[in-house]
Amino acid sequence: xxxxxxxELKQAVKAxxxxxxxxxEGLAKKVVFWNTLRTIANVLVIVVLAVGIAWWANPLRIPExxxxxxxxxxxxxxxFGVLMLFAEYVIPVVRLxxxxxxDALGLKLVPRKSK
Numbered sequence: 001x002x003x004x005x006x007x008e009l010k011q012a013v014k015a016x017x018x019x020x021x022x023x024x025e026g027l028a029k030k031v032v033f034w035n036t037l038r039t040i041a042n043v044l045v046i047v048v049l050a051v052g053i054a055w056w057a058n059p060l061r062i063p064e065x066x067x068x069x070x071x072x073x074x075x076x077x078x079x080f081g082v083l084m085l086f087a088e089y090v091i092p093v094v095r096l097x098x099x100x101x102x103d104a105l106g107l108k109l110v111p112r113k114s115k
Contacts, residue, residue: 002105003027013093020097020109028107031093038087038094045084052078 001017003009004024009031012020022028055074058065065074088095097109 009093013096016096016111018111019100021103021105021107022109023106025106028102031107031109032099034091034094035099038091041084041087045081045087048077048084049081052081 001012001015001019002021002023003012004022004027006027009020009022009027022031052074055065055070055077064070093109096112098112100108100110102108
């Protein structure tokens with residue numbers, strides 16, 4: 001299915017079309033940007049949660065990490081990490097589809113998971 005606007009793209013994603021071609025260059029750039037954000041968020045969530053859990057466990061027994069300010073900061077870091085787990089659900093286009101290249105028509109999107 002060819003789409004030229006955000007509303008058409010949302011409808012195509014809801015319909016779970018086997019291939020979506022984004023013909024609008026501006027929308028194609030947004031989709032690529034959203035895909036980049038998804039990748040960054042997936043890496044960031046692993047790093048943030050690893051740091052938060054290591055900070056919480058304090059395996060080196062650093063006394064500064066046992067203070068009250070550290071407890072609040074640790075909770076904030078872990079809360080941010082948990083929120084980042086759900087970041088990709090905000091943008092269903094990149095959660096369900098991945099870019100598969102460009103051609104003369106525009107940016108091709110294919111499902112991430114094959115049925």
